[in-house]
Amino acid sequence: MGFRDRGLEIKTPDQIAGMRRAGLVVGQTLELLRSSVRAGISTGELDAIAEDNIRSSGATPSFKGYHGFPGSICTSVNDEVVHGIPGGRVLAEGDVISIDCGAITPDASGQGWHGDAAITVAVGTVPDEVTELMRVTEEALWHGIGAARLGGRVTDISHAVESHVRSQGSYGILEDYVGHGIGTQMHMPPNVPNFGRPGRGPRLVEGLALAVEPMITLGTKDTVVLEDDWTVITSDASWAAHFEHTFTLTPRGAWVLTALDGGEAALTALGVPFGGAD
Incomplete structure (x- = not known):
């Protein structure tokens, strides 16, 4: 494992395999x-x-105790975008x-390796606009990953996420998250925004692992943090969706470490080379 390009952590193939084990969990x-x-x-x-x-599964929850977070997962409902604390709320x-x-x-x-991913799930039947929001957000995630190439730049991902969302309608794209x-840590350089011009930021190289996570709303991009100091809600009470995967690039293409099939089905559907080892 090495560090270059302003503190980026570059993993060996064996270390990426360790991340795949975490991703599968x-x-x-x-x-x-x-x-x-x-x-x-x-x-x-x-x-x-x-x-x-x-x-x-022989793993440890990344979130539990992270800066004092009390849960093993974040559970964000309706207008809660991210970082919702699990508890007594009944769906x-x-x-x-x-x-x-x-x-x-x-x-x-004994070195620990992290995996990080998110899904948004409907509880029974939801309005069509919410179903569409979920579709657009998940598709934007895959378009972002699909835009990543060895030798490219981080904001190639950002631009692809934003371009897909903008092509689908009028949505809010969070900028503060x-x-x-x-x-070796859950949050490391570089940041991966969900908006912006392509061709900027650190270069995408073999051994770099990134978590891509579009957070999209039916209304504003502006948010408020609740008094629990964790839960992020939209400032206009519009509903939100959030999808995330951890991925890396191999010489063959993208390998999604938190997808059970490595991302093969979704990437192939986009016409993007699949770089997975399994």
Whole structure:
């Protein structure tokens, strides 16, 4: 592992394999949570399901205790965009919930490697505009990853995310909360914005791992942090969606470390080379 280009952490293939193990734990946990979401379940119950699955997989929840965060996942409902604290809130028919999950797995030397991903799930039937918001946000994530090439720049991803969202309608794209580098820590350089001109920022090189996470709203891009000092809500009470994956680039193409299939299906559908090792 080395550091270059203003503090970026560059991983060896073996270290990326360690991140893949963490990514699979995250991906499997999110699929379990997706199937567990229903009217009548509390966000605290979802948190307990997540922590049990992460720990039984030999990993540690990244979020629990991170700067004092009390949960193993973030659960953000309706106009809550990110960083919602799980607890007593009970989900109701017609809600949407963003679930953000992170896990750490150790390698043979004891070094921990992080995986980080998020999904937004509808609770039963939701309005068409909310279904469309979720579609646009998830597609923007894949367009961002699909724009990444070895030798390119970080904002190639940013531009692709923004361009897809803008092509689909009038939505708010959060600017104060962005994607990030990831590896031995959950949040590392560089930032990965969801907007901007292409061709800027650090160069995309083999061994760099990034978390891309569009946060899109039906209204404003402006947000407010609640009194719990964590939960981020839209300032106009418009609903939001949030999707995230951790990925890296190999000489063959993009490899999505938190997707169970490595991102092969979604990348192939976009006509983008799949770079996964499995």
